[in-house]
Amino acid sequence: MSLIRLDCPTTTLILVVAQGAPPSLAYFGNRLHDGVTPEEVVALGTSQGGPGNPDVAITASLAMEPGLGLLGPSGFSAHRDGKDWASRFDVVSAAQDDQRAIIHCADPRTQLALVYVFELDAQTCALSISSTLTNRGGASLDLAEMATACLPIPARMTEIIGFTGRWTGEFQRERIARHSGGYVRENRRGRSSHDTFPGVVLCTPATCENAGEAYGLTLAWSGNHRLRIDTLNDGRVIAQMGALFGAGEMRLAPGASYESPQIIAAYSSAGLTPMSRAFHAHVREKLLTPAMRGKPRPAHYNTWEAVYFDHDVARLKDIATRAAAIGAERFVLDDGWFGSRRDDLSGLGDWFVSADVYPDGLGPLVDHVTGLGMEMGIWFEPEMVNPDSDLYRAHPDWVLQAEGLPQIPYRNQVVLDISRPEVSNYLFERIDAVLSAHDIRYIKWDMNRDLSHPGDAHGQQRAHAQVRALWALLDRLRAKHPGVEIESCASGGGRTDLGILAHTDRIWTSDTNDAIDRQQIQRGTSTFLPAEVMGAHVGPSHCHQTGRRLSMAMRAGTALMGHMGMELNLLTEPEADLAELKDAIALHKKHRALIHSGAQQRLDTPDYLVAMGVVAQDQSEALFSVAWVDGHLRTLPDRVHFTGLDPARHYRLRRVWPSAWRSVSSPSIIEALDLDGQGTVLSGEALMIVGLQMPLSQPETVLLFHLQAQAKG
Numbered sequence: 001m002s003l004i005r006l007d008c009p010t011t012t013l014i015l016v017v018a019q020g021a022p023p024s025l026a027y028f029g030n031r032l033h034d035g036v037t038p039e040e041v042v043a044l045g046t047s048q049g050g051p052g053n054p055d056v057a058i059t060a061s062l063a064m065e066p067g068l069g070l071l072g073p074s075g076f077s078a079h080r081d082g083k084d085w086a087s088r089f090d091v092v093s094a095a096q097d098d099q100r101a102i103i104h105c106a107d108p109r110t111q112l113a114l115v116y117v118f119e120l121d122a123q124t125c126a127l128s129i130s131s132t133l134t135n136r137g138g139a140s141l142d143l144a145e146m147a148t149a150c151l152p153i154p155a156r157m158t159e160i161i162g163f164t165g166r167w168t169g170e171f172q173r174e175r176i177a178r179h180s181g182g183y184v185r186e187n188r189r190g191r192s193s194h195d196t197f198p199g200v201v202l203c204t205p206a207t208c209e210n211a212g213e214a215y216g217l218t219l220a221w222s223g224n225h226r227l228r229i230d231t232l233n234d235g236r237v238i239a240q241m242g243a244l245f246g247a248g249e250m251r252l253a254p255g256a257s258y259e260s261p262q263i264i265a266a267y268s269s270a271g272l273t274p275m276s277r278a279f280h281a282h283v284r285e286k287l288l289t290p291a292m293r294g295k296p297r298p299a300h301y302n303t304w305e306a307v308y309f310d311h312d313v314a315r316l317k318d319i320a321t322r323a324a325a326i327g328a329e330r331f332v333l334d335d336g337w338f339g340s341r342r343d344d345l346s347g348l349g350d351w352f353v354s355a356d357v358y359p360d361g362l363g364p365l366v367d368h369v370t371g372l373g374m375e376m377g378i379w380f381e382p383e384m385v386n387p388d389s390d391l392y393r394a395h396p397d398w399v400l401q402a403e404g405l406p407q408i409p410y411r412n413q414v415v416l417d418i419s420r421p422e423v424s425n426y427l428f429e430r431i432d433a434v435l436s437a438h439d440i441r442y443i444k445w446d447m448n449r450d451l452s453h454p455g456d457a458h459g460q461q462r463a464h465a466q467v468r469a470l471w472a473l474l475d476r477l478r479a480k481h482p483g484v485e486i487e488s489c490a491s492g493g494g495r496t497d498l499g500i501l502a503h504t505d506r507i508w509t510s511d512t513n514d515a516i517d518r519q520q521i522q523r524g525t526s527t528f529l530p531a532e533v534m535g536a537h538v539g540p541s542h543c544h545q546t547g548r549r550l551s552m553a554m555r556a557g558t559a560l561m562g563h564m565g566m567e568l569n570l571l572t573e574p575e576a577d578l579a580e581l582k583d584a585i586a587l588h589k590k591h592r593a594l595i596h597s598g599a600q601q602r603l604d605t606p607d608y609l610v611a612m613g614v615v616a617q618d619q620s621e622a623l624f625s626v627a628w629v630d631g632h633l634r635t636l637p638d639r640v641h642f643t644g645l646d647p648a649r650h651y652r653l654r655r656v657w658p659s660a661w662r663s664v665s666s667p668s669i670i671e672a673l674d675l676d677g678q679g680t681v682l683s684g685e686a687l688m689i690v691g692l693q694m695p696l697s698q699p700e701t702v703l704l705f706h707l708q709a710q711a712k713g
């Protein structure tokens with residue numbers, strides 16, 4: 001077999017796998033008609049040598065290894081004591097198994113074997129790629145770099161959308177023109193990071209949310225990574241992604257293998273939002289457990305912004321009582337319940353319930369919470385230790401560090417080497433003890449510093465091993481406690497990626513509860529993640545992160561479109577706000593099955609609006625959110641064009657949030673179409689093509705519109 005073609009409804013993939021030559025990707029893009037042959041696709045790409053270049057054409061291989069002789073970006077670098085560096089991986093055999101292509105390659109010269117697995121899922125249309133390198137030689141191999149795969153992308157994708165951000169400002173899109181040479185994003189923080197999410201989109205200048213071609217790529221990896229988009233001098237464009245190793249970190253003993261993290265990729269000919277839906281489908285179908293998919297996600301209460309480290313059982317019980325009364329179904333006890341952890345200076349690592357604040361243990365609080373009909377959840381930050389802790393005093397050698405160098409301070413804590421079995425065993429035993437002693441159903445798993453000097457007790461770098469050990473520890477806990485959900489938090493969204501989601505159930509999207517910021521963050525995060533895994537909380541009226549004061553209508557209307565929760569002091573916030581919050585939680589529950597399973601929509605709007613929605617998979621229902629994050633230039637706002645509806649059906653359109661809201665002047669379209677009353681039945685096509693004139697609104701407002709398809713006929 002020398003050519004493999006895989007298809008799904010939107011996408012076709014063609015791989016060249018001729019024996020004795022390096023494997024390559026001939027085509028990845030819009031679904032081709034069945035009659036198009038892989039042979040003609042390859043023929044159409046016939047290249048040539050030329051002056052100043054080699055005399056023969058060199059096809060870019062999946063590995064971009066040095067032995068190929070293509071002097072472009074490197075995707076592979078390895079050696080044995082300075083030798084055996086010139087690998088060239090030729091196909092030995094290839095097979096197609098339904099939607100999968102499995103390609104075995106080898107290099108007898110450097111005694112390496114390399115296996116690629118490409119899977120284009122027939123339902124989700126997400127492409128998964130992994131590669132495994134095995135050292136077949138008699139001596140250790142130093143693997144310096146290895147991209148999971150290098151993928152040619154059509155040169156008409158002249159724009160790159162990268163992702164950047166910071167603490168409380170995750171998933172900001174940065175769109176730039178592709179240029180000669182490399183666009184390179186490297187992350188060395190030891191977690192997916194706030195600023196260098198392992199993902200990128202390539203698209204055309206005309207691509208927007210709902211039109212144009214887009215290629216999305218993300219690395220399912222929670223640690224150091226490199227992604228590159230290279231424009232070669234002959235015009236070819238190569239995208240590659242892989243884990244990034246420290247010096248000497250990836251040394252393969254004879255017979256040992258390195259298994260790369262997966263690249264998950266998706267192509268869309270119809271805009272960024274349809275591309276995102278392939279990633280959402282992948283998360284839903286491949287990463288979330290069936291139990292999670294089947295369970296309504298409980299409305300969430302978290303104690304952090306209400307009490308911080310000031311834990312008092314009586315007060316927490318009062319808060320829990322109020323939380324349950326306004327609709328919470330889960331109560332999460334955040335940082336501060338263990339050891340000497342009365343502030344962030346000490347106690348991290350001592351995972352024993354503090355007798356100072358919980359003289360009778362956690363039991364009374366857990367019983368109170370579960371007695372109210374809520375699930376109990378609890379915070380851990382397992383990978384970390386405060387130097388001022390019993391754990392550190394007993395095991396100062398358990399931390400990652402570079403001998404002779406001071407630790408770089410981050411929140412008064414250092415990192416445990418959890419790849420050491422005794423360390424992960426300690427953590428497993430402690431977490432297991434807390435879970436086994438109480439009816440606890442949820443862990444918020446935090447991680448609040450970068451790995452600046454990830455050296456182990458033998459002086460070797462362990463950042464990569466740390467991620468593998470983390471995933472293994474999470475899996476071990478999940479196996480023992482299958483009913484316990486786990487949230488991935490890292491100072492907010494610092495460990496958000498498709499790798500961690502194979503081992504957890506939810507992401508803490510961001511530490512900012514500022515609804516204006518959240519609108520942008522949730523939109524950016526939705527490029528790769530569906531709404532149900534995005535933790536979205538209502539914070540206090542006076543936002544702790546930005547100082548902004550936003551109405552409850554805005555705060556709750558924003559949180560409602562994710563996995564809704566709240567994180568404010570229910571004993572001190574205004575009663576009117578709490579009554580409104582109760583309504584919002586009820587509305588979220590009414591629509592959460594739709595929000596958490598439907599097809600995500602991001603609308604193309606001017607910058608002052610953020611408009612997103614979700615349409616039921618059968619197009620019978622939809623919920624759209626239109627947020628004014630700023631004022632507009634003209635006296636009146638724009639029309640909003642809904643997407644994803646069935647053009648042939650009619651929908652009853654109603655405004656469902658905020659409950660008491662009036663346009664700046666009236667009558668507006670709200671009254672004219674009775675949108676706050678019976679609503680108006682409109683065709684799906686008109687709602688999408690003609691668009692809905694927005695009423696005049698002040699900035700910092702969010703309106704939610706519900707659409708219910710009418711019975712046919």
Ligand code: GLA
Pocket residue numbers: 304334335379446448489490491492508511
């Ligand atoms: C991190 C998290 C917060 C909170 C604190 C507790 O900052 O992102 O949500 O849990 O830690 O210390």
